[in-house]
Amino acid sequence: MSLLSRFKAAACHVSPIYFDLDATVDKTCALIAEAADHGARIVAFPEAHLCAFPVWSGVRAPVENHEFFVRMAKSAVTIDHPAIDRIRRAARAHGVVVSLGINEASRASVGCIWDTNLLLGADGSLLNRHRKLVPTYWEKLTWANGDGSGLRVVDTPVGKVGALVCGENTNPLARYSLMAQGEQIHVASYSPCWPTHPAGSKERYDLAAAIRIRSGAHSFEAKCFTIVASGFFSDAAADLVCRGEPAARALVESAPRSVSMIIGPTGAVISDTLQDEEGIVYADIDLDDCIVPKQFHDVVGNYNRFDVFTLQVNRAALEPAAFHDLAPLPPAGPDLLADEAVAGGAA
DSSP states (O other), X not given: OOOOSEEEEEEEEOOOOTTOHHHHHHHHHHHHHHHHHTTEEEEEOOTTTBTOOXXXXXXXXXXXXXXXXXXXXXXXXXTTSHHXXXXXXHHHHHTOEEEEEEEEEOSSOTTOEEEEEEEEXXXXXXXXXXXXXXXXXXXXXXXXXXXXXXXXXXXXXXXXXXXXXXXXXXXXXXXXXHHTTTOSEEEEEXXXXXXXXXXXXXXXXXXXXXXXXXXXXXXXXXXXXXXXXXXXXXXXXXXXXXXXXXXHHHHHHHSOBOOBEEEOTTSOBOSOOBSSSOEEEEEEEEGGGGTTHHHHOOTTXXXXXXXXXXXXXXXXXXXXXXXXXXXXXXXXXXXXXXXXHHHHHHO
């Protein structure tokens, strides 16, 4: 694989078209083309970009949100869904690595959804699937726990790339597991907003500041670049979620908004930032900038004590059941075939 040490990265600060999978895929492919036309070789999209973030769970009581859960489940996708195939073809057509947040459907349950991040290669291949380990706070009303199977850093033409979703960028062990695999580009995807307190409350969670702190800390500790791709909460999404309810509207409008940016290996922001409008932010990346800072604090090398600290990571994929067939079914004899024909005719 030919490695580019210098290239341009892009973070998309955008909203999906809530519950409209086809329209959101159209928008996604157009954004990939736009970023590629601007010279980007890696393009990152927000958390749950396909195609809704469950803001409603932070706005009203769970018993009032069944409609939204059903619509979210019905617009969720498996990794081999035609919608994913379309985005993979776009990545291949434009020769860019794509990080994509999705609501992943389960083959075992119509009501199980994971908060998943996919990494797609510049050749359109599926490089990794990471399911958010623990949904945050009221997200637990929507998403199932993930597993460690996606805690992987993969080789790409733009270096070693890893990703974590939203609040798990706060988890030092998850972050360290990626550092320990030589991560050079970290993708941190985030929600569009985060209702945490009643409208008008003196207490207010500064989501933008929290994102800067977490992302800057990871870049500084890992000596890597971090692409922060956060969602944008559009007026159309707010209208849908609030359903004309003044209390819901007040809560959504008071909720802190996310921010998108790109951060260098010293922890400094090296791109423009976006918060209050949709768009794409870009930054020029030079992977050689990761080398000198490792002389100071290489927490997976000369600045650690592996005889003192040990980390074990279970990367087994978890399934709802393990089926062990002791022996294959015997071939159907004439009588069995006849019985099946009768049963089929009766049906």
